Amino acid sequence: MPAPRTPFARQCLAARDRIGPLIRRTPILTDPDTGIHLKCENEQVTGSFKARGALNALTALGPGAVVVGSSGNHGIATAWAASRLGADATVVMTEATSAYKRNRIRRLGARVITCAGGNNARGDRVAEIAAATGAVPVSSYDHPLVVAGQASVGFEILEQLAGATTIVVPVGGGGLLAGVAAAVEVAGRRVRVVAAEPRAANDTALSLAAGRRIEIDPPVSVCDGVLAQTPGAFTFPLIRRLVDEVVEVGEDEVLAAMQELAVLGLTVEPTGALAFAAARTLPAAAGTVAVVSGGNVEPAEFRRLTGASRYPARP
Incomplete structure (x- = not known):
């Protein structure tokens, strides 16, 4: 791994070492229908990458x-x-x-x-x-220590999947997206980083198009974990510099992705299915990884949204 060139890069590596013994190294599974790899942060301690x-x-x-x-x-x-x-x-x-x-x-x-x-x-x-x-x-996304901790998701993906070519990451305020993108840069890998955002809560897409942080009205989306009204002041410059593309996803596409993940036996909340939904719209390519960001959903709500007859047991 190349030597880190900035204080924040060093902070990301320090975070990886600090928290590594206390969190789960979550698995990467593969959807047999699409070949998309799934970084299962729904199986993380507390049920999400957070x-x-x-x-x-x-x-x-x-x-x-x-x-x-x-x-x-x-x-x-x-x-x-x-x-x-x-x-x-x-x-x-x-x-x-x-x-x-x-x-x-x-x-x-x-x-x-x-x-x-x-x-x-x-x-x-x-x-x-x-x-x-x-x-x-301590902001959920706009704090350097939080973003540095989320970078460990990116480091793990790059270590677990040598053939990774694209990482698709859900975005709200941008903490996970900025962290994964920073990890890719620190590692010196040629891997595309793609943001997945609800069309109904597209502050990041609007901000990138404008070249500045745009504030939107309080959004309404089934993806309740990414309802930021504007990208973070710390995260946006990283996203603008390091992220290759933003894919906006409709509500029906999110629910369809959530249902597909349920068929695979994964308990995933709507926000957790967002990156997979976006990845399914991209041209098929080997080495595409979608970050399944979380699985904290009330059992009855999970069954209502997915039609699943059972609630998969969390490891």
Whole structure:
């Protein structure tokens, strides 16, 4: 692996080494119908890739109180990491977020506060709590330590699949996308990085087209994990420089991908099927990997969306 050339590149490598013993090296499976490889972060600790960034951030920051905004998975991951490290965690969520995810966060010992409005209003509430209590705000996507932790997904893919040619990554605020793209750059591999975004929540596509961060109204999509209203201030420059393409995906395409993954025995939430949905629209090519980002979905909702007669057991 080439020597890292920037402080952030070194931070990504440090994160990989720091969290490696504490997270799962998730498997790569292959969809037999399309040949698309699936990086199964739905089998990660806490059920999503978010465990990587949250654990890296809280470990590096040390003991103390943190406050985060989350649609669910970052909150679950932060609560889990805080419980391991003896930290105090508060999670701010909009009123529209999943009760299933809110309850998981509470069971892990974190405090949950709900607010009206979209993700921007949630961010304002996080800032208010941080100012009032001294808790450290840790963005779900726009924090260097979080992005560095997510880069470990990219490092693993490149180590597990020597023939990787394209990595398709879901994007909301851009933490996972920026991290994977940074890992590809650090590794010096000629691998295309493609963003997958809901057509109904396409702030990244609009921002890249405009050459600047665009803010959209609070979006509505079945992909509740990627409802950012604007790309992150830290992540957007990385995405603009390192990402090759954005594929916008319709709601029906996401649900069809989710159903296909269920047939393969994978419990995947809608956002977790987003990259696979996008990958299925690309020209067939060997070495295409879709990051299945998470599997935290309430069992009855999973059955409703997929038509599955059973809820696959999580490893």
